[in-house]
Amino acid sequence: xxxxxxxxxxxxxxxxxxxxxxxxxxxxxDQICERAGVKKGSFYHFFESKTELAVTSxxxxxxxxxxxxxxxxxxxxxxxxxxxxxxxxxxxEQEEMKAKHGRVLGCPIHSLGAEVSTTDDKLRDKLQEIxxxxxxxxxxxxxxxxxxxxxxxxxxxxxxxxxxxxxxGLLLHARIWNDLSHLNEMExxxxxxxxxxx
Amino acid sequence: xxxxxxxxxxxxxxxxxxxxxxxxxxxxxDQICERAGVKKGSFYHFFESKTELAVTSxxxxxxxxxxxxxxxxxxxxxxxxxxxxxxxxxxxEQEEMKAKHGRVLGCPIHSLGAEVSTTDDKLRDKLQEIxxxxxxxxxxxxxxxxxxxxxxxxxxxxxxxxxxxxxxGLLLHARIWNDLSHLNEMExxxxxxxxxxx
DNA sequence: TGGGAAGTTGACCAGTTGGTTAAGTTGGCG
DNA sequence: CGCCAACTTAACCAACTGGTCAACTTCCCA
Numbered sequence: 001x002x003x004x005x006x007x008x009x010x011x012x013x014x015x016x017x018x019x020x021x022x023x024x025x026x027x028x029x030d031q032i033c034e035r036a037g038v039k040k041g042s043f044y045h046f047f048e049s050k051t052e053l054a055v056t057s058x059x060x061x062x063x064x065x066x067x068x069x070x071x072x073x074x075x076x077x078x079x080x081x082x083x084x085x086x087x088x089x090x091x092x093e094q095e096e097m098k099a100k101h102g103r104v105l106g107c108p109i110h111s112l113g114a115e116v117s118t119t120d121d122k123l124r125d126k127l128q129e130i131x132x133x134x135x136x137x138x139x140x141x142x143x144x145x146x147x148x149x150x151x152x153x154x155x156x157x158x159x160x161x162x163x164x165x166x167x168x169g170l171l172l173h174a175r176i177w178n179d180l181s182h183l184n185e186m187e188x189x190x191x192x193x194x195x196x197x198x
Numbered sequence: 199x200x201x202x203x204x205x206x207x208x209x210x211x212x213x214x215x216x217x218x219x220x221x222x223x224x225x226x227x228d229q230i231c232e233r234a235g236v237k238k239g240s241f242y243h244f245f246e247s248k249t250e251l252a253v254t255s256x257x258x259x260x261x262x263x264x265x266x267x268x269x270x271x272x273x274x275x276x277x278x279x280x281x282x283x284x285x286x287x288x289x290x291e292q293e294e295m296k297a298k299h300g301r302v303l304g305c306p307i308h309s310l311g312a313e314v315s316t317t318d319d320k321l322r323d324k325l326q327e328i329x330x331x332x333x334x335x336x337x338x339x340x341x342x343x344x345x346x347x348x349x350x351x352x353x354x355x356x357x358x359x360x361x362x363x364x365x366x367g368l369l370l371h372a373r374i375w376n377d378l379s380h381l382n383e384m385e386x387x388x389x390x391x392x393x394x395x396x
Numbered sequence: 397t398g399g400g401a402a403g404t405t406g407a408c409c410a411g412t413t414g415g416t417t418a419a420g421t422t423g424g425c426g
Numbered sequence: 427c428g429c430c431a432a433c434t435t436a437a438c439c440a441a442c443t444g445g446t447c448a449a450c451t452t453c454c455c456a
Binding site: 024110124 | 219220222224301304309311314326329356357359360364365366368370374376380383386390
Binding site: 199200201202203205236237238239240243244 | 400401402403404405406407
């Protein structure tokens with residue numbers, strides 16, 4: 001019943017892109033609407049606030065991204081190989097973003113988290129949720145690697161947090177320096193953390 | 199000659215605090231002025247723009263912070279001890295900030311970098327400069343540790359970048375989760391990265 | 397002591413902010 | 427076909443944005 005529209009999807013996509021290329025604070029509702037080709041009245045027909053759009057579009061983007069991650073971290077793939085592939089995909093994604101926007105953009109979840117976590121509770125809660133889920137991919141890969149005797153990691157959650165913090169730190173440096181080469185050392189650094197010689 | 203004033207210092211301090219507790223984008227000139235007890239006309243007597251105040255106050259804060267770091271990383275102190283002390287000071291500072299503001303604030307340089315590095319060139323350049331300087335503390339400590347045979351680190355700059363990225367990642371997680379306990383594992387994680395058993 | 401540089405003040409600006417509203421248009425479905 | 431829910435539109439809002447300015451006060455120094 002009633003009319004149909006893809007304005008909601010267009011708004012979510014515009015918001016995601018603007019947050020990633022810029023920041024939440026400097027992204028105005030007018031900008032979002034312009035990029036999405038949607039009038040402001042329609043914006044507030046679909047979303048009750050700018051924050052709600054952000055939460056919804058971040059959530060939607062993560063749900064999409066998880067599909068790829070589920071493949072990357074498939075139990076069929078050797079455990080450490082999963083992690084190296086994940087790093088390669090980080091790199092590929094950042095390359096694409098640099099080609100498209102002329103800038104290395106890093107991880108939108110962390111950039112947004114750094115910006116809003118003291119001021120926007122709803123957004124912060126969503127970001128926490130996503131980050132906590134992400135760590136589980138590392139965690140289960142490391143647990144598998146430990147049980148296969150590939151690495152020595154009796155405390156895989158702790159080790160996963162180290163790898164995670166390290167990877168996010170690198171991604172952030174890549175954004176700040178607008179330089180993909182920071183990502184080159186990701187695997188080597190992780191090997192060092194995992195205590196793998198080579 | 200003429201009148202003297204500490205309004206400039208008050209503005210810098212207000213800006214630093216507001217950036218740290220919130221973000222650059224959500225900090226308005228009016229807010230800064232109110233907190234500093236300075237009228238807007240005076241603001242623009244001392245600074246040509248909001249960006250310039252941010253650059254100046256960040257720079258000033260770093261110059262102050264370096265004094266402490268120079269002591270922490272004194273060549274007199276055993277090299278790895280310097281790093282552990284630095285971590286302890288991170289923790290102490292975050293504890294103080296949490297007591298004062300009710301929130302874990304993380305590293306203002308990185309939070310700011312995540313937010314503005316795609317949009318504000320002057321600010322980004324300043325942040326890059328500071329971060330590059332910070333890494334050197336780790337770097338020289340690691341070089342010393344290597345030459346003293348305490349660790350195996352032929353490529354100390356690369357290792358310093360790993361430790362740095364890791365530490366910043368943890369600080370960011372502490373901010374996002376508003377939880378100091380993320381910092382507890384800092385030394386243990388760094389030991390693992392450095393390949394130290396214990 | 398007094399000239400003048402340095403600092404202060406509050407009124408002012410145009411543009412933008414997130415958000416509202418009421419009247420209109422569309423098209424799925426009974 | 428025609429109803430009516432779903433969607434669109436443009437005009438509107440008060441508060442706030444970063445920034446300006448000319449008149450005024452202070453107080454250092456010659």
